[in-house]
Amino acid sequence: MEIRDYTQQANIGIKQNSWQNWLKSLVLLGTGLYMLVLLLTGNIGHYVNVANPSIQWLSWLVVPLLLSLGGWSLWRTVKPAPTTIPANQSRLTTTALVICTLPLILGLLPSRPLGADAVNGGVNIAPLGLTSASSGDIAPEDRTVLDWLREFGRLGDPTVLNGETVDVIGFVYRELDMADDQFMVARFTMSCCVADAYAIGLPVIYDGAPDLAEGGWVHIQGTLQVGTFRPGDDPLPIILPTLVEPTEEPDTAYLYS
Amino acid sequence: MTSFASSKTSGPSFGRIFITSAVVIAVVALVLLLALNDPRSPETLLSIFATRFLGILIEALPFLVLGTLVSGLIEAFIRQEDVLRLLPKNRYLATIGGAFMGLIFPVCECGVVPVARRLFTKGLPVSVGVAFLLAAPFMNPIVFASTYIAFGFGPIFIMRFVVTAVVAISVGLLFALNRQPETLLQPSSWQKEVLHTGPRRGLREGLQYTLAIASNEFFEMGRYLYVGCLLAATMQTFVPQEALLAIGNGPVLSVLVMQLLAFILSICSTVDSFFVLAFVNTFTTGSVVSFLSFGPMVDIKSTMMFTGVFRRRTVLYLVLLPFVMNLFAGVLINALGITF
Known part of the structure; x- marks a missing residue:
């Protein structure tokens, strides 16, 4: 088979415009700093699952890597050396530089996690079949919305949970086919x-229920009772609350699975 | 395919600019139309869009940076002899080997593209690179581990392995029939001249070179990743996945829907097993396997990045062939009634 050797391609230094080099260094440094700010403020939790150790260390790792790439570019911009970038490196285009400033621009908007507005098409109330979960070990009052759905999936027959106490927080979500006294306490997972x-x-x-603001966060205590929620739904556990109080958005808006 | 050789251009031509602007205008018009018909306010939509865009990007960023650094290291330290020595002499055997190269370069779909592109410039045959590109996002220790944690070593794991290997090798072998890389690759992804081999670079010089290469590569590959994230975020803001899932029953339709979902969501291959766990009860086994084997090969992000390496027609093949083959595999699994 034919093998071509492209390794020592004639070392033609490509002259990049000086302002392009400045922009390149700025974008690299800016992206690195933006990641650092997200990590330090904890806002990164609005975007990725930081409870996952590998995602956490990868996010931290990217900061020094981007800063060194940016620092190196800045050094080479201030103090140009006869670089030997091979000619097969296509030129740094202005378009590419502009596209890569996008996260820095969108990052200027107030950082918000997904909420009730982002529910686009429905909330999943079906039991979840998560095999690795051990929701049965968690005390009922400590279970989150996610733990409960897993527990329903584990048990198969939810009627055995009739009368169990529930203590969850989530945001209020309604659909058009729900009655006035009905809503869902929802979370993003x-x-x-x-x-x-x-x-x-x-x-x-x-x-x-009519007094609760759509998308507002609530803390709910009550008991489970299997019944039919909406016409056509299978029987499923419904919360009959003894307490519903508005509450603050929790530090981690998502339930990590 | 040979017609492409004549149409290669080194700079942007008028036709290309025209097509690009037409596509951009069409996308912007569609988004405006969707936004105007959405009951949610523009501020809300922008905020959701920003969160989705930044989320997908921040998750992909470490893999992009690592991919560009590996690409820089390859450029600086790997020479032709090294590629030659490690590669089987038979191109068909080499293509089969390419599907398992992810065991040496553990990369997901964002990191694999810069690495493959760099290996092409080092003389790696296109067929080997294609098999690597399609298989590596699953065929690596990290994704093996996450699939094992989610499903255990059972039918899903085995079927994911088999389908990925078969599809990646088949597509690679099809590309092995074409012996002219210039008809498949972008001009910047390969070199015409056969070059003499020089001495290996010293560590210090090599690392400086790596940084210089990687900082350009970040933008070169990044622009495709960023545009891919932009499209994925737009789709996710306006097209509810629940609407897609609602139509997804039946042995064929369920596979199609899950493949479409994998394409739109562009979930990183390192974690897609955990995501699809939520669907194992409601979706057919074939559709789950197709989601897991097709998603790492092709999605919005990687398709955009492919266009930076391959010619447009090659990209079309790289999207359609895996799509059809995975669809077939998924339907076959459903027809055989394999469950777990």
């Missing part, structure tokens, strides 16, 4: 980043 995030929830029947 995420395993890696917002690309895989989807909303899950538990149905609630509560007389004071």
Whole structure:
């Protein structure tokens, strides 16, 4: 088979415009600093699952790497050396530089996690079949919305949970086909980043439901009772609350799975 | 395929600029239309879009940076003899080997593209690189581990392995029939001249060179990744995945829907097993396997990055062939009634 050797391609230094080099260094340094700020403020939790150790160390690792790439570029811009970038390196284009400033521009917007507005098409209230989860070991009052859905999936028959006490927080989510006293207490669950995030929830029947703001965070205590929520739904556990109080958005808006 | 050789251009031509601007205008118009018809306010939509875009990007960024650094290291330290020595002489055997190169270069779909591109400039045959490109995002120790944690060593793991290997090697072998890399690759991804081999670089000089290469490569590959994230975030802001899932029953349709979902979501291969766990109860086994084998090969992000390495027609093959083959594999699994 033919093998071509492109290794020592004639070392033609490509003259990049000086301002392009400045922009390149700025974007690299800026992206590195932006990551650092996200990590230090904890806002990175709005975008990726920082509870996952590998995602956490990769996010930290990228900071020194980007800063050294940016620092090196800046050094070479201030003090140009006869660089030997081979000619097969296509030129740094202005388009590429501009595209890569995008996260820095969008990063200027207030950082917000996904909420009720981002639920686009429905909240999953079906039991989850997560095999690795051991939701049965968690005390009922400590279970999150995600733990409950896993528990339903583990047990198969939810009626055995009738009368169990529930203590969860989540945001209020409604759909058009729900009655006035119905809503869901919902959370976004995420395993890696917002690309895989989807909303899950538990149905609630509560007389004071009309007073609750859509998307507002609530703390709910009550008991489970299997019943039919919406016409056509399979019987599923519904929360009958004894307490519903508005609460602050938790530090980690997502439930990590 | 030979017609491409004549149409190679070194700079942007008028036709290319025209097509690019037409596509950009069409996308912007579509997004505006969707935004105007959405009940949510523009501020809300922008905020959701920003969160989704930044989320996908921040998750991919470490892999992009690591990929560009590995690419720089290859450029600085690996010479033709090294590629020659490690590669089987038979191109078909080499292509099969290419599917398992991820065991040496553990990269996901964002990191694999810069690495493959650099290996092409080192003389790696296109067929080997294609098999590597398609298989490596799954065929590496990290993704083996995450798939094992999610599903254990059972039918899903084995089927994911088999389908990925078969599809990647088949597509690679198809490319092995074409012996003219210039008809498949972008001009910047290969070199015409056969060059003499020089001495290996010293460590210090090599590392400086690595930094110089990697800092340019970041933008070269990054622009495709960023545009890919932009498209994925737009799709996710406007197209509800629940709507997609609602139509997804049946042995064929479920596979199609899960492949489409894998393409749109562009979930990193290191974690897609955990994501798809949520669907194992409601979706057919074939569709879950297709999601796991097709997603790492082709998604919005990687398709965009392919266009930086391959000619447009090659990209089309690289998207369609795996799509059709994975669809076939998924439907076959459903037809045979394999469950786990």
